[in-house]
Amino acid sequence: xxLTLRDAATVVHGMGFGALLLFGFSGAxxxxxxxxxxxxxxxxxxxxxxxxxxxxxVMAGLAWLAVFAGAYVIYPWYRAVPPAGAALAGxxxxxxxxxxxxxxxxxxxxxxxxxxxxxxxxxxxACAYVFWRYGARLYAMKGLRNVVIGLALLAFVATGVAGxxxxxxxxxxxxxxxxxxxxxxxxxxx
Amino acid sequence: MADAEFxxxxxxxxxxxxxxxxxxxxxxxxxxxxxxxxxxxxxxxIIWKPTGPLxxxxxxxxxxxxxxxxxLAGLWRRRDVSxxxxxxxxxxxxxxGLLLTFPPFMDLLQGK
Numbered sequence: 157x158x159l160t161l162r163d164a165a166t167v168v169h170g171m172g173f174g175a176l177l178l179f180g181f182s183g184a185x186x187x188x189x190x191x192x193x194x195x196x197x198x199x200x201x202x203x204x205x206x207x208x209x210x211x212x213x214v215m216a217g218l219a220w221l222a223v224f225a226g227a228y229v230i231y232p233w234y235r236a237v238p239p240a241g242a243a244l245a246g247x248x249x250x251x252x253x254x255x256x257x258x259x260x261x262x263x264x265x266x267x268x269x270x271x272x273x274x275x276x277x278x279x280x281x282a283c284a285y286v287f288w289r290y291g292a293r294l295y296a297m298k299g300l301r302n303v304v305i306g307l308a309l310l311a312f313v314a315t316g317v318a319g320x321x322x323x324x325x326x327x328x329x330x331x332x333x334x335x336x337x338x339x340x341x342x343x344x345x346x
Numbered sequence: 347m348a349d350a351e352f353x354x355x356x357x358x359x360x361x362x363x364x365x366x367x368x369x370x371x372x373x374x375x376x377x378x379x380x381x382x383x384x385x386x387x388x389x390x391x392i393i394w395k396p397t398g399p400l401x402x403x404x405x406x407x408x409x410x411x412x413x414x415x416x417x418l419a420g421l422w423r424r425r426d427v428s429x430x431x432x433x434x435x436x437x438x439x440x441x442x443g444l445l446l447t448f449p450p451f452m453d454l455l456q457g458k
Binding site for chain 1: 354355357359360361363364366367370371374375378394396397398400401403404407408411429430432433436437440443444447448449450
């Protein structure tokens with residue numbers, strides 16, 4: 157059972173940072189609702205507020221790691237230009253664009269994903285800051301609270317779009333190559 | 347003491363964070379469109395060649411976001427601001443940023 161270095165990097169980017177971030181939204185929305193929207197709000201103590209702010213900060217950190225790893229580690233492999241006559245299997249962007257049935261995954265999927273993903277860390281950083289700055293006082297600041305909830309929703313949409321297209325792109329044109337990493341020795345045959 | 351309590355409860359710093367994030371989001375969309383529409387702009391946005399124009403689009407957008415945050419935070423440090431105006435502006439900027447990153451909308455604007 158092997159995978160390549162690029163497979164591993166893609167897994168860290170997509171599942172390590174991206175999927176973990178998507179899971180994190182469920183906790184974030186429960187926390188935001190319980191502390192600041194519910195009619196009978198959960199009133200956490202200072203320690204719980206600090207922990208919830210830290211939780212949002214960790215989400216923002218995951219989002220930053222995901223976009224930087226995506227843009228500066230995975231994307232250069234994805235968009236590499238093949239030498240003349242080379243097989244396109246190792247050049248995902250060119251492979252997708254070589255076929256009208258798959259070119260849209262690049263033209264719309266990757267082109268949208270590579271930009272929209274950055275809205276998530278920017279929005280989540282603002283959310284984490286507001287929760288850290290105001291804590292329990294946010295319950296009385298309806299206007300600010302509503303805008304922050306909007307930003308959290310936007311971050312969720314951005315992460316969802318990036319995650320969906322990332323998964324689909326990896327199905328049609330996986331970023332593969334580099335040194336082999338052996339996870340487990342197997343037996344040949346049945 | 348009362349002054350510290352007032353400063354802690356004004357919404358200016360939070361509004362600054364939210365509006366700056368929206369300005370950064372809009373800058374991201376506008377730069378993505380500019381790079382897509384003009385090859386000369388795309389070339390200017392190449393800060394790191396392996397990543398291409400995306401490196402410049404995102405770096406400049408982050409710089410705009412942080413600069414806007416710094417500026418607004420300084421201006422609104424001890425002020426209560428209208429969240430109706432900040433909220434509406436943020437929503438419009440983020441919606442614009444979101445639309446401008448969507449390739450079919452970019453193509454529509456360019457008449458492609």
